[in-house]
Amino acid sequence: MAVAHRVVVVGGGFGGLQAVAGLRRAAVDVTLVDRNNFHLFQPLTYQVATGALSPGEIAYPLRAIFTRDRNINVLMAEVADFDLAAHEVKLVGHDPLPYETLVVAGGSTYAYFGHDEWREHAAEVKSLESALVVRSRLLAAFEEAEEEMDEERRAALLTFVVVGAGPTGVEMAGQIGELANDTLAHDFRRIDPRSARILLVEAADRVLTSFPPSLSTKAKHSLERLGVTVLTGRTVTNVEADAVTVDDERIPSHTVVWAAGVTASSLASKLAASTGAEQDRAGRITVEPDLTLPSHPEVFALGDMVRLRETTLPGVAPVAMQQGRYAARVVRDRLAGRETPPFRYRDKGNLATIGRAAAVADIKGLRLSGFLAWVTWLTVHLFYLVGFQNRVLVFIRWSVSFLTHGRGARLITKR
Amino acid sequence: MAVAHRVVVVGGGFGGLQAVAGLRRAAVDVTLVDRNNFHLFQPLTYQVATGALSPGEIAYPLRAIFTRDRNINVLMAEVADFDLAAHEVKLVGHDPLPYETLVVAGGSTYAYFGHDEWREHAAEVKSLESALVVRSRLLAAFEEAEEEMDEERRAALLTFVVVGAGPTGVEMAGQIGELANDTLAHDFRRIDPRSARILLVEAADRVLTSFPPSLSTKAKHSLERLGVTVLTGRTVTNVEADAVTVDDERIPSHTVVWAAGVTASSLASKLAASTGAEQDRAGRITVEPDLTLPSHPEVFALGDMVRLRETTLPGVAPVAMQQGRYAARVVRDRLAGRETPPFRYRDKGNLATIGRAAAVADIKGLRLSGFLAWVTWLTVHLFYLVGFQNRVLVFIRWSVSFLTHGRGARLITKR
Numbered sequence: 070m071a072v073a074h075r076v077v078v079v080g081g082g083f084g085g086l087q088a089v090a091g092l093r094r095a096a097v098d099v100t101l102v103d104r105n106n107f108h109l110f111q112p113l114t115y116q117v118a119t120g121a122l123s124p125g126e127i128a129y130p131l132r133a134i135f136t137r138d139r140n141i142n143v144l145m146a147e148v149a150d151f152d153l154a155a156h157e158v159k160l161v162g163h164d165p166l167p168y169e170t171l172v173v174a175g176g177s178t179y180a181y182f183g184h185d186e187w188r189e190h191a192a193e194v195k196s197l198e199s200a201l202v203v204r205s206r207l208l209a210a211f212e213e214a215e216e217e218m219d220e221e222r223r224a225a226l227l228t229f230v231v232v233g234a235g236p237t238g239v240e241m242a243g244q245i246g247e248l249a250n251d252t253l254a255h256d257f258r259r260i261d262p263r264s265a266r267i268l269l270v271e272a273a274d275r276v277l278t279s280f281p282p283s284l285s286t287k288a289k290h291s292l293e294r295l296g297v298t299v300l301t302g303r304t305v306t307n308v309e310a311d312a313v314t315v316d317d318e319r320i321p322s323h324t325v326v327w328a329a330g331v332t333a334s335s336l337a338s339k340l341a342a343s344t345g346a347e348q349d350r351a352g353r354i355t356v357e358p359d360l361t362l363p364s365h366p367e368v369f370a371l372g373d374m375v376r377l378r379e380t381t382l383p384g385v386a387p388v389a390m391q392q393g394r395y396a397a398r399v400v401r402d403r404l405a406g407r408e409t410p411p412f413r414y415r416d417k418g419n420l421a422t423i424g425r426a427a428a429v430a431d432i433k434g435l436r437l438s439g440f441l442a443w444v445t446w447l448t449v450h451l452f453y454l455v456g457f458q459n460r461v462l463v464f465i466r467w468s469v470s471f472l473t474h475g476r477g478a479r480l481i482t483k484r
Numbered sequence: 485m486a487v488a489h490r491v492v493v494v495g496g497g498f499g500g501l502q503a504v505a506g507l508r509r510a511a512v513d514v515t516l517v518d519r520n521n522f523h524l525f526q527p528l529t530y531q532v533a534t535g536a537l538s539p540g541e542i543a544y545p546l547r548a549i550f551t552r553d554r555n556i557n558v559l560m561a562e563v564a565d566f567d568l569a570a571h572e573v574k575l576v577g578h579d580p581l582p583y584e585t586l587v588v589a590g591g592s593t594y595a596y597f598g599h600d601e602w603r604e605h606a607a608e609v610k611s612l613e614s615a616l617v618v619r620s621r622l623l624a625a626f627e628e629a630e631e632e633m634d635e636e637r638r639a640a641l642l643t644f645v646v647v648g649a650g651p652t653g654v655e656m657a658g659q660i661g662e663l664a665n666d667t668l669a670h671d672f673r674r675i676d677p678r679s680a681r682i683l684l685v686e687a688a689d690r691v692l693t694s695f696p697p698s699l700s701t702k703a704k705h706s707l708e709r710l711g712v713t714v715l716t717g718r719t720v721t722n723v724e725a726d727a728v729t730v731d732d733e734r735i736p737s738h739t740v741v742w743a744a745g746v747t748a749s750s751l752a753s754k755l756a757a758s759t760g761a762e763q764d765r766a767g768r769i770t771v772e773p774d775l776t777l778p779s780h781p782e783v784f785a786l787g788d789m790v791r792l793r794e795t796t797l798p799g800v801a802p803v804a805m806q807q808g809r810y811a812a813r814v815v816r817d818r819l820a821g822r823e824t825p826p827f828r829y830r831d832k833g834n835l836a837t838i839g840r841a842a843a844v845a846d847i848k849g850l851r852l853s854g855f856l857a858w859v860t861w862l863t864v865h866l867f868y869l870v871g872f873q874n875r876v877l878v879f880i881r882w883s884v885s886f887l888t889h890g891r892g893a894r895l896i897t898k899r
Contacts, residue, residue, distance in 0.1 A: 208521060
C-alpha cells in the first residue's frame with residue numbers, strides 16, 4: 070500500500086480549522102499542529118476579558134472536533150521553523166513532520182510600534198490566557214480602588230485606557246463601559262464604579278476605519294453613551310506601569326488594554342526567509358492567487374498572516390475561513406487532476422458590537438446600527454461558534470446577562 | 485448616630501456565605517473578607533479538573549451575591565492574623581479591620597503527612613486554580629503519551645494515581661476513568677486512552693469511610709466498572725516527579741492527584757495561639773456548643789476548621805452551612821436580647837458520585853446507589869449552586885455530557 074499524501078496544517082484558528090475540515094473525506098493523511106489543544110473563537114475573547122463568558126464557552130478541544138475523522142491527527146506542539154527544501158516542519162521538542170502539502174495559518178499578533186518594553190505594562194485580548202490577565206487586572210483595579218484612600222491613586226485605578234479602535238478595541242472599550250456603569254454599578258460601598266474614566270485612543274481620525282464613515286460616527290455615539298471617551302487622531306507615545314502618555318499628555322492609569330498594531334505571526338517571516346517571498350509593513354507575506362508561496366505550489370499560507378498581490382483583505386475570520394476552505398479544495402482538485410480557479414473573497418459584510426443592543430453592520434452596502442445590527446451580530450456569532458453545546462451555553466449567558474444586566478464569570482484568578 | 489455593630493466574617497465558602505446571608509436584614513455592618521473575589525462551589529471543583537465544567541460555572545462573584553445589601557461590604561484580602569484583645573483582624577496590605585463580632589470560616593486544606601516536598605509533584609482539587617492545574621496535567625499527559633515512542637515512559641504517562649478515597653478522591657478517580665474510557669476514547673491515533681491505568685490509593689480498609697460499609701462496596705464496584713483499580717489498606721510512602729511509591733512498590737506515574745490528609749486552615753492555629761483553645765490532630769480548633777471560642781463569646785469559628793467538644797462532624801458543606809446560619813442567628817438573638825439554644829447539626833444525608841449514573845447516598849438510613857442516588861446527587865448539587873444562571877449552565881453542560889459522552893471544557897491552559 071502506498072503512503073498516503075501527507076498534509077500538515079499549522080494553526081487551529083479559523084483558517085486552519087476550515088482547511089482540515091475540507092480534507093475530512095479526502096484521500097490524504099492530515100496532521101493539524103497547534104500550540105494549544107483547543108480552537109479559540111477569537112472574536113469573543115473580549116467577552117472573557119470582561120467576565121461575560123467563561124473560557125470553556127468560547128474554546129473547543131481540537132481533538133473533539135475531528136474525533137471521528139480517522140485520517141486527521143492533532144498534534145499539540147510549537148513550530149520552530151520550516152525546511153521547505155526537505156518538505157519538513159521543524160517542531161520544538163518533537164521529531165520533524167514531513168509533508169507533501171503544507172498549509173500555514175498562523176494568524177496575527179499585536180505589535181507595540183517598536184516599543185516591546187510597553188508589552189510588560191499593557192494587557193491584550195488575543196489568546197485565552199491574555200484575556201484572563203485582562204479580566205483579573207480590570208476587576209482587581211476596582212477592588213483596589215475600593216480600598217484606596219489616596220484620591221489621585223484611586224482616580225488612576227479607575228482610569229482604563231484601550232489603545233486602538235478597530236473592532237476589538239471598540240468592543241473592549243464598550244464592555245468596560247458596561248462593566249463600570251451597569252454590571253458593577255451597585256457592587257461597591259465606597260467607590261462609585263460609574264465614575265470610572267474609559268478612554269479609547271486611536272491614531273486614525275475615526276473609530277472602526279474598516280467601516281463606512283457614517284457607521285464610525287454611530288459607533289462613536291454608542292461608545293459615548295456607554296461612558297467611553299473617544300480620542301481619535303491621538304497617538305500613544307509611552308506606556309508605564311501607572312500611566313499612559315497620549316501625544317504629550319501623561320494620563321495616570323493602571324490598566325491599559327492594547328488592541329493596535331496588528332502584525333502577522335512570526336511564521337510569516339520564517340516562510341519569507343526560506344522562499345524570498347515579499348512581506349509588507351505589517352509582516353504579511355505575499356501569496357499567489359491560489360494562496361501558495363512563489364515557486365512552492367505545495368505550500369499554502371492564509372489568513373491574517375498573508376496578503377494577495379492584487380488586493381489587501383481585512384484581517385477577519387471570514388477571510389481566513391474562506392481561504393482555509395479554498396486551500397482544501399485546491400488539494401482535493403490536484404489529487405483529482407482538476408484545475409482550481411484563483412481564490413476570490415466573498416464579502417458577506419462587516420460587523421462590530423459596542424454593547425448592550427448596540428452594534429454596527431455593513432452588509433453589502435446595507436448599513437445597520439443599533440438593535441437590529443446587534444441581533445444580526447448575535448445570530449452570526451452564535452452560528453459560527455463551534456460545538457452545539459457552546460452555542461447553547463453562550464446563548465443562555467447572553468440572555469441572562471441581557472435580562473439581569475449581570476456578568477457571571479467575573480473571577481479574579483491568580484497566575 | 486451610634487456606630488453600628490460591626491461583624492467581620494472571614495471566608496466566603498459555604499459557612500461564611502451563610503453567616504453573611506443570615507445578617508442581611510440585621511442592624512449590623514458586615515464585612516466579608518476572602519482572598520478571592522468569588523464563592524467557589526467546591527464540591528464540583530473536580531468537574532473543572534476533568535474538563536466537564538468551566539470555572540465560571542461553579543464560581544460566583546461575592547459582590548454580586550450581596551450587591552443589594554447595603555449593610556454588607558466585601559473585601560478581597562488575605563488575613564495575616566487576629567488580634568482578639570484589640571478586636572481587630574490584621575490583613576496583608578490593608579488596614580486592620582475592627583469588629584464587635586468576628587466569624588472565622590477558613591475551611592481546610594490538604595496535608596502531605598509531614599512531607600511537604602511531595603506537594604510540588606502532586607496536584608490538588610481544592611481551589612479553582614489548583615483544579616485548572618490538574619486539568620492541564622491530566623490532558624497534557626495524554627497529549628505527551630500520543631507522541632512518546634518509549635513504551636515504558638508512555639505507560640508512566642498513562643498511569644494516574646489518586647491518593648485518598650474520600651468523596652473527592654472517589655469522584656476524581658471516577659472522572660479520570662470516564663475521561664480515559666469514554667470522553668477521549670476515540671480522540672487519539674497512536675495511543676488507546678482506554679489502556680490508561682487509574683489507581684485509587686487509600687490507607688483505610690475501604691473507600692468512602694464516612695458511608696456505611698455496604699455503600700463503600702457498591703462505590704468500589706462502580707469505580708472498577710469505570711476502569712479504576714482500588715487499592716485499600718495501602719499507604720503512599722513517596723511522591724516524585726515521575727513515580728509514586730505505595731508501601732514499597734514504586735509505580736511510575738506522571739500525574740498524582742492528592743486528596744488525602746484533610747487539615748484545618750492555618751487560621752485555626754492563629755485563633756488557637758491567641759485563645760489557648762485546643763486543636764486536634766487535624767488542626768481543628770475546639771469550639772463551645774454555640775460555636776464561639778473559649779472566653780471569647782464575640783468570636784465564632786465554624787466549618788471544616790473546627791470541632792465541637794462532644795461530637796466530631798464530617799467536613800462537608802451542609803455542616804458549614806448550618807453552622808454559618810447558626811452563628812448569624814446567635815448574633816441576631818444577642819442584639820434582640822434573646823437566648824439561643826446550642827448548635828445542633830441536622831444530618832440530611834451523605835452523597836458521593838462516582839460517574840455517569842453512578843453514585844451512593846445515605847439519607848437518614850435510606851441507602852441508595854446507582855441511578856437513583858445519582859439523580860439525587862444531581863438535584864441536590866444543582867439546588868445549592870449559587871446563582872440562577874450557574875444552575876442553568878451546569879444543568880445544560882451535564883445534560884449534553886450525558887447524551888453525547890462529551891466533556892466540553894477540556895482545555896490545556898498555561899500558567
